Amino acid sequence: MASDFIRDMIAADVESKKHNGKVCTRFPPEPNGYLHIGHAKSICLNFGVAKEFGGKCHLRMDDTNPATEDPEYVDAIQRDVKWLGFDWGDNLFYASGYYDKLYEIAERLIRNRRAYVCDLNEEQMSAYRGTLSEPGKNSPFRNRTVDQNLDLFRRMRAGEFKEGSCVLRAKIDMTSPNMKLRDPAIYRIKHAHHYRTGDAWCIYPLYDFAHCLSDSMEGITHSLCTMEFESARELYDWVIAAAEMPWVSRQTEFARLNLTYTVMSKRKLLELVEGKFVNGWDDPRMPTIAGLRRRGYTPEAIFEFCNRIGIAKNLSTVDLALLEFVVREDLNARSPRILAVHKPLKVVIDNYPDQIENLDAPYWPQDVPNEGSRTLPFSREVYIDADDFMEAPPKDFYRLAPGREVRLRHAYVIKCERVIKNAEGDVVELRCSYDPQTRGGVTADGRKVSGTIQWVSAAHALDVEVRLYDRLFVTERPGEERDFKEEMNPESLVVARMKVEPSLKNATANDRFQFERVGFFIADADSKPGAPVFNRTVALKDSWAKQTAKHVQSAPKTSKPKIEAKAAVATELSAEAQALKDCHGVSSEEARTMAIEPHILELFEAALASGGVAKTAAALVCNDVLGEVRARKLERAPFSGKELADLSQLIADGTLSSKQGKDVLAKMFDGEGGPKDIVKKLGISQVTDVAAIEAVVDRVLAANVDAVARFRAGNTNVLGALVGLAMKESGGKANPKTLNEVLRKKLA
């Protein structure tokens, strides 16, 4: 099972019986567009963790904006999530289904003086909000009475006011450094028809109000969303608290997916659709689920892709090559092979009798454990691909050339005897001979024929439409330098015709094939009986094409410039830090730390007052105590200066190694008493006796012969690992310095 920081967190919550160990997630799309591969990441995460932890995942339409939403999208979303293989059971919800409850909560907020109706217009509100660096000002309407607000809000609902004339705002803090908390609007007037609630409402809740409350009402335990909602989390928590919701959901953010050569924002995708740059949301060039489906991607491939990219918080742009890799991997095992010729070149086999042979050809290569075959009609005239012939080939070309042999897949070995050209000098036909002793492609004399190419019988070939899809954009990060629409790939769709073997005649929509040596294809819904149309899902890897392309041009890969290290600025100490340095004799770093963290300084001074060893105590307090305090999200260390002083003495007098000192410190944070008690209780002591340490080292060396070999081979880092092992072997008691010396001596 995949592991990531979210799953780790949920596992810890389950372990600690938070929410009684239950897990309930949700996937909350707004039905204002189609789902894309970025949503697939979220879907796989939300439904995935629910399944892994025995919980549920709800599907919720986050429909709070009647202006942009449409039932077509609701249907498409459900279709896509289902197709991806996920099941929400009875748990299909709509934010619009909570409008009554949300309204009640809004009134509750008003009654609790946590919300007010504000008549500022948009421009004024923006001005009052302040900027990133300046605090906002309170709205003149902020102090309306509860009765006034209730009256106004009810009249908003009753439709007495024009759109934009007023909003309901949360009353939080106009000076908050978090812009989201500067009295955000939570209800606005929209005299719009809603696709589900019709004209029942003319006020609609905003995301920050509706989303967290929906989560809470549904009993969502973990509300997983993307990083851009990070600063909204404080508001999320505020609303749940202010509304006095009995169920507290927790929001956690992860990085959204970006893909190279792709745009992912709904706005841009909508622009592509509405501007007719593509043929709708399910255009196979679109990164939408519907587009990928039509392109021939499988849900399994998409799921695998989502597993491989992982979940983290880094801003990330995944290489499109990975998506292509997973779909090839999946399709390789499930696509029967057929023969198709893209650029037909006529081949006449002069010594072949005027007859038709039906050859049996397996659908699958040796390494795919599937069975089945079809018959391939073979005749005197066949087509091969023009790229499989070269009149003057380089020596590493092992297809057809004058006087050379090549194998026709599943058929015969042929030899090129003559090249026929037209008046312009173009090759228009090849005259070949065949070796009758090679039926089925097997040479009777065992001679090697290195090239094998695909072909179709001229008289039997089916002429079909193929749609050759390629990446939609020519730049890795469309839109970074100029408008993304200027970076579209003019060859993202090439409609062409191919000669394919006759067995494809009855292919129907969604049948998948590998056209050998060409690519993976899927029959499109536009297929007609007897006239299938194929979409190319992805081309096969082609190392020959790559090799030949290299001769032509070697495009230097532009890598992003490494961040230049600027010369370290010799930062001066603040007056306070300088004073500390002078009076306590601590180092500059320590002085700086103490000047910033008063509780650290306080602890240090208290330790000194109790007879602590200055140097040791300072290092302890600045490097380790501070780290622990932060890691445990504490205000200050949970022990006294006296206890720290004791610890510093134990370390300074050699009773404890500094490593042991840190272990004891951790125990002090765990509330296991003072250092002396801990040392006594746990029997911690330091072994400095060289003979004893040598014995330990010998044991470790004997037990880790391979590691020793790696060290001798030059991997000096192994030394650290061996020290670690030996430390463990000694029960953590060996003096690390001595141990290190002994180990070095033994290994030398």
Add this chain to the structure above:
RNA sequence: UGGGGGAUCGUCUAAUGGCAGGACGACGGAUUCUGAUUCCGUCUAUCAAGGUUCGAAUCCUUGUCCCCCAGCCA
């Protein structure tokens, strides 16, 4: 600029003070009736500078760079 988040091979992602690992990619080789698949090998990384430590990607300090927030969108 106030606040929040992030920085590990070209890309994505592991490593909770002890051998920087995996995948994609790139490059090379073997096998092959698909120049595919498969297999093998090679390549490349801890943002910087200090500090603590026997030992730091990880703890501390100071910097640098990137992203998000100023919708009555979500």
